[in-house]
Amino acid sequence: xxxxxxxxxxxxxxxxxxxxxxxxxxxxxxxxxxxxxxxxxxxxxxxxxxxxxxxxxxxxxxxxxxxxxxxxxxxxxxxxxxxxxxxxxxxxxxxxxxxxxxxxxxxxxxxxxxxxxxxxxxxxxxxxxxxxxxxxxxxxxxxxxxxxxxxxxxxxxxxxxxxxxxxxxxxxxxxxxxxxxxxxxxxxxxxxxxxxxxxxxxxxxxxxxxxxxxxxxxxxxxxxxxxxxxxxxxxxxxxxxxxxxxxxxxxxxxxxxxxxxxxxxxxxxxxxxxxxxxxxxxxxxxxxxxxxxxxxxxxxxxxxxxxxxxxxxxxxxxxxxxxxxxxxxxxxxxxxxxxxxxxxxxxxxxxxxxx
Amino acid sequence: xxxxxxxxxxxxxxxxxxxxxxxxxxxxxxxxxxxxxxxxxxxxxxxxxxxxxxxxxxxxxxxxxxxxxxxxxxxxxxxxxxxxxxxxxxxxxxxxxxxxxxxxxxxxxxxxxxxxxxxxxxxxxxxxxxxxxxxxxxxxxxxxxxxxxxxxxxxxxxxxxxxxxxxxxxxxxxxxxxxxxxxxxxxxxxxxxxxxxxxxxxxxxxxxxxxxxxxxxxxxxxxxxxxxxxxxxxxxxxxxxxxxxxxxxxxxxxxxxxxxxxxxxxxxxxxxxxxxxxxxxxxxxxxxxxxxxxxxxxxxxxxxxxxxxxxxxxx
Ligand SMILES: Nc1ncnc2c1ncn2[C@@H]1O[C@H](COP(=O)(O)OP(=O)(O)OP(=O)(O)O)[C@@H](O)[C@H]1O
Ligand SMILES: Nc1ncnc2c1ncn2[C@@H]1O[C@H](COP(=O)(O)OP(=O)(O)OP(=O)(O)O)[C@@H](O)[C@H]1O
Ligand SMILES: [Mg+2]
Ligand SMILES: [Mg+2]
Numbered sequence: 001x002x003x004x005x006x007x008x009x010x011x012x013x014x015x016x017x018x019x020x021x022x023x024x025x026x027x028x029x030x031x032x033x034x035x036x037x038x039x040x041x042x043x044x045x046x047x048x049x050x051x052x053x054x055x056x057x058x059x060x061x062x063x064x065x066x067x068x069x070x071x072x073x074x075x076x077x078x079x080x081x082x083x084x085x086x087x088x089x090x091x092x093x094x095x096x097x098x099x100x101x102x103x104x105x106x107x108x109x110x111x112x113x114x115x116x117x118x119x120x121x122x123x124x125x126x127x128x129x130x131x132x133x134x135x136x137x138x139x140x141x142x143x144x145x146x147x148x149x150x151x152x153x154x155x156x157x158x159x160x161x162x163x164x165x166x167x168x169x170x171x172x173x174x175x176x177x178x179x180x181x182x183x184x185x186x187x188x189x190x191x192x193x194x195x196x197x198x199x200x201x202x203x204x205x206x207x208x209x210x211x212x213x214x215x216x217x218x219x220x221x222x223x224x225x226x227x228x229x230x231x232x233x234x235x236x237x238x239x240x241x242x243x244x245x246x247x248x249x250x251x252x253x254x255x256x257x258x259x260x261x262x263x264x265x266x267x268x269x270x271x272x273x274x275x276x277x278x279x280x281x282x283x284x285x286x287x288x289x290x291x292x293x294x295x296x297x298x299x300x301x302x303x304x305x306x307x308x309x310x311x312x313x314x315x316x317x318x319x320x321x322x323x324x325x326x327x328x329x330x331x332x333x334x335x336x337x338x339x340x341x342x343x344x345x346x347x348x349x350x351x352x353x354x355x
Numbered sequence: 356x357x358x359x360x361x362x363x364x365x366x367x368x369x370x371x372x373x374x375x376x377x378x379x380x381x382x383x384x385x386x387x388x389x390x391x392x393x394x395x396x397x398x399x400x401x402x403x404x405x406x407x408x409x410x411x412x413x414x415x416x417x418x419x420x421x422x423x424x425x426x427x428x429x430x431x432x433x434x435x436x437x438x439x440x441x442x443x444x445x446x447x448x449x450x451x452x453x454x455x456x457x458x459x460x461x462x463x464x465x466x467x468x469x470x471x472x473x474x475x476x477x478x479x480x481x482x483x484x485x486x487x488x489x490x491x492x493x494x495x496x497x498x499x500x501x502x503x504x505x506x507x508x509x510x511x512x513x514x515x516x517x518x519x520x521x522x523x524x525x526x527x528x529x530x531x532x533x534x535x536x537x538x539x540x541x542x543x544x545x546x547x548x549x550x551x552x553x554x555x556x557x558x559x560x561x562x563x564x565x566x567x568x569x570x571x572x573x574x575x576x577x578x579x580x581x582x583x584x585x586x587x588x589x590x591x592x593x594x595x596x597x598x599x600x601x602x603x604x605x606x607x608x609x610x611x612x613x614x615x616x617x618x619x620x621x622x623x624x625x626x627x628x629x630x631x632x633x634x635x636x637x638x639x640x641x642x643x644x645x646x647x648x649x650x651x652x653x654x655x656x657x658x659x660x661x662x663x664x665x666x667x668x669x670x
Contacts, residue, residue: 025558032557036550042608077424109422138650143421146465150420153397168575169612170650174392174492177547180554181575186606221606289652296655300594308594309662316643316659320651 005227008199011065013054016047017198018191019184023051026182030058035129037152037161039137039176041168042184045222048164051184052133055162059127060091076106092131098139101326105144108134109151116155129158137175138165145172152178192216192226199227205234210242218246225249251286252294259298266340271333278332288328292319292335299339307346314338370508374403377453385478385487387502389494390510393546396490397461407453411446420461430473434458438481457486464491471498478504512543521549527556528564536567540574547574577609582621585614589664597661601654611653615644615660632667639663 010016016023029035040048056064067087072095074082082103087094093115097104115130137145152161152175163179165171187195196212207230215233219225229246237244258277261270281291296315300308315335322331370388377383388396401418408415417437419425437458444454460466460474478487478501489505491497515538522529529552541548551573555565558573571578581604588596604614619640622633643656 028560029554029557034557036554041610043606046606046608077426143465146421146462148422150397150461151422167653168610169647169653173544177392177544177550180550181573183572183575183608185608220602289655292652293654296658297598305592305594305665309666312655312658312662316646316651316655319655320646320649323650 003228004199004203004231005224008202008227009050009053011054011057013058016051016054017195018047018187019051022182022184023054026051026055027058030055035059035160037156037163037179038182039163039165039168039171039179040182040184041165043186043222044166045219045224045226046184046186047223048184049135052162052164056089056092056131059131060089064089064091066090072111074100074103074106074110076103082106091127092133094133094135096135097144098136098141102141104140105147108140108144108147112148112151112155112159112161116159129160131160131162133162133164135164136166137163138167138170142172145175149174149178186221187223189213189216189221192219192221192223195223196226196230199230205238205240207240208242211240211244211246214243215246218248251281251284251290254281255286255291255294256298259295262299262336262339263302263343266344271337271340274336275329275333278329278336282328288322288332289319291332292322295335303343303346307342310342311339314342370399370510373506373508374399378403378406380451380453383453383455383457383486384506385504386489387494387497387505387507388488388490388510389492389497389507391512391543392492393544393548394510394512395545396510400457400459400488400490404457404459407457409446409452411452414440415442415452415456416459417456418459418461421465425460425466425470427467427470427473430470430477434474434477435481438477438485440484442484455484455486457488459488459490461490462492463489464493464496468498471501475500475504513538513541513545513548517545518548518552522552525552525556527552528562530564533565533567533570537570537574540570540576575610575613577614577617581609581614582617585618585661586621586627586664589661590668592665592669594662594665597665598658601657601661604657605654611657612644612647614657615640615647618660628667632670635667636660636664 013023013027040052042048053064066089068089070086070088072084072086074084076082080103082100084095084097084099084107093111095107095111097107100107112132115132118130134140148161161179163171163175168176168181193209193212193216196215197207197209200207211233212230215226215229219229232247233240233244236247254277258274261277262274264270278291282288292315296311300311303311318331318335318338321334322328325331373383373386386400388400390396404416405412417434419429419434423429437456440456442454442456444451446452463471466474474487475498487505489497489501494502494507494509515534518534518538519531522534537548537551541551551570552565554573555569559565559569585600585604588600605611619637622628622636622640628636639660643660647653647656
């Protein structure tokens with residue numbers, strides 16, 4: 001029994017439920033035979049990966065759906081052994097280079113050279129190139145991105161890249177310049193509503209429009225999260241009602257609760273409590289930038305504009321520092337302490353004024 | 356050869372002249388090419404190398420780019436041993452060719468300072484038999500001792516004629532003012548402009564005329580209405596609206612960096628702000644741009660900028 005997100009993932013370009021014009025364009029692109037490197041970007045859960053798989057199927061036929069997971073091994077120049085998971089078919093291979101952290105450059109170089117030099121297994125295959133799908137390209141080191149540049153040009157005859165990321169701001173211009181850039185915006189609320197309704201229909205259920213709409217909004221137009229929420233709702237209560245409770249993801253509640261604790265009390269004891277909570281989040285793989293965003297969201301709720309401004313300014317600085325270092329906890333905690341100082345001062349000033 | 360360079364590589368005049376001279380038998384200095392992506396740096400040196408050495412390309416050219424290992428050791432060993440090989444003045448078929456080899460260091464701005472320093476000695480010692488061609492986007496990332504050993508060529512961003520020439524060649528259905536738009540959106544990057552044109556025609560089908568919307572869409576340009584909305588909200592001094600705007604903006608998958616670039620242009624021209632306000636906003640724009648390129652969160656950085664714009668309006 002698989003989750004709805006996997007069960008009802010569209011498998012053909014013409015079956016994609018939104019951005020249909022783009023899907024048609026992509027189809028035309030493939031029919032014309034030549035195929036450039038692609039850079040697909042858009043927010044999480046907007047359907048990038050789904051679109052890429054449809055594209056591959058259009059290119060190579062159903063053979064691409066026979067996937068295998070393999071572990072590949074690489075050795076860095078300094079003889080450190082690296083392992084990375086890959087998902088591949090006879091026609092393509094997918095990796096997330098940032099899985100190996102700062103050694104991603106080694107993976108990129110070896111992998112693409114290997115793929116480009118190996119022959120297409122299926123000799124009567126329609127295409128004479130293989131595809132390498134790289135995910136989370138915006139998380140790759142700048143070094144690794146540079147390594148991609150000439151590689152992309154050199155091996156273009158038998159290897160095309162599909163790069164996938166959330167934000168293009170951190171992708172170096174030389175890479176953007178080498179790809180056809182394809183923007184995948186989040187589906188609109190209405191589009192999500194109709195997908196949720198269709199999913200229910202296929203499961204033999206009915207869902208009130210109001211509930212579907214609330215889910216779409218609550219998930220912040222993240223289709224994957226919407227589908228997961230809908231399925232969770234189903235487990236909780238069926239038949240659905242328009243205003244039934246929608247469970248938020250645990251981590252979101254957890255962070256909001258943390259923010260409340262921070263506002264309640266500014267003290268050393270509180271800081272150690274918060275430290276534990278932060279570790280808890282990090283252990284569960286909640287990305288640092290998400291923690292920052294939710295915290296800022298919650299901490300700016302009840303204060304005047306002047307303070308909001310300061311909080312945002314500081315968060316922007318600490319979040320950036322977090323990116324440069326590799327211990328998220330330091331920067332998260334530093335921000336929390338900074339906030340406590342600002343807030344304490346703000347309260348004291350407010351008291352002083354009223355006396 | 357001349358025909359080749361002239362027809363295929365347009366513009367970038369001085370470089371072509373120097374390389375042409377070399378093909379006619381003149382000596383070649385060490386070269387340093389720099390300029391934005393897609394301006395023809397790699398293409399031009401590769402084309403010239405092929406012309407110079409023909410079948411002997413493999414023996415005479417060593418190309419190392421950012422995907423190759425280029426630590427100090429490699430510089431010392433690989434380049435040194437390559438440089439020490441002899442190089443005669445004739446090809447196997449008896450035709451003359453230059454009596455040197457060329458080491459092409461593409462994407463040299465990604466080499467470490469230490470590796471660059473190691474290169475210095477090698478470059479000096481092997482002048483008899485070897486020429487170096489360094490290629491980079493940012494000349495400031497190359498150490499001074501290296502730049503001073505090379506003749507520098509700056510590759511200029513493309514001009515409109517070139518694009519017009521290509522769209523004629525390919526018989527694309529596209530108006531002149533749309534081409535102008537294309538030149539503007541691709542910011543001088545020839546590769547990007549060509550890819551954009553090519554993609555439009557491929558995505559749309561060859562018989563459909565290319566519209567301005569296609570171009571801006573593919574180039575990722577943010578519609579002006581977004582900029583105006585952003586400024587309008589800042590003017591209203593409404594933090595909540597600002598937040599939901601930024602959320603909407605990211606969901607539409609527009610690039611934060613692009614937004615900052617366009618805002619910068621817009622604000623500089625705008626007469627809604629006085630110089631002091633422009634300076635304050637400009638400073639923040641700089642900081643935020645830098646952080647975004649470092650991978651900081653788009654929404655937080657845009658929020659930070661928005662708050663500063665708000666205060667400038669209020670002041
Ligand atoms: N066009 C579509 N029609 C219906 N459902 C879709 C469509 N596209 C995606 N989905 C559903 O949305 C879910 C998320 O899509 P996908 O994994 O492609 O997102 P993504 O953009 O790669 O997200 P992330 O950036 O988080 O990896 C899929 O599991 C699929 O069920
Ligand atoms: N001056 C030019 N004349 C004709 N075509 C050009 C010119 N400059 C760039 N191009 C086109 O752009 C493509 C890329 O050029 P090239 O690889 O030489 O760029 P580059 O300057 O090395 O860029 P990068 O810094 O990204 O490596 C070429 O294949 C060609 O199609
Ligand atoms: Mg994905
Ligand atoms: Mg180049």
